[in-house]
Amino acid sequence: MKYNLSFILLFVIGCTSTMISTDKREILYREKCSGCHRLYSKNEFSKEEWESKLPEMYQNANLSPDEEKLLNEFLLK
Known part of the structure; x- marks a missing residue:
């Protein structure tokens, strides 16, 4: 039983970690x-x-010019 729970938790953690973006443009968009x-x-x-x-x-x-540029790159390309 302990092993089943461990495998389920590892599976869930693995799935969620692949859904988290590291693209700074996307992070800025979300934030x-x-x-x-x-x-x-x-x-x-x-x-x-x-x-x-x-x-x-x-x-x-109230975005900075650099933030605007990043969002343009993310949304328009």
Whole structure:
């Protein structure tokens, strides 16, 4: 019984660790953007739609120019 529980815990830990992103652009997106609205899929809007929406969102989120650049790289490419 102890072994079964150990294997289940190892399986769950292994699955969750693969879902955690280390991409600093994605981390920034999750941290800064989820405070105001749900996180949108990058493919949910066209490049033109993102480009029209992002400046206002960046201003509302009080992002630095470097953060804006990272989010542009993440969302537009």
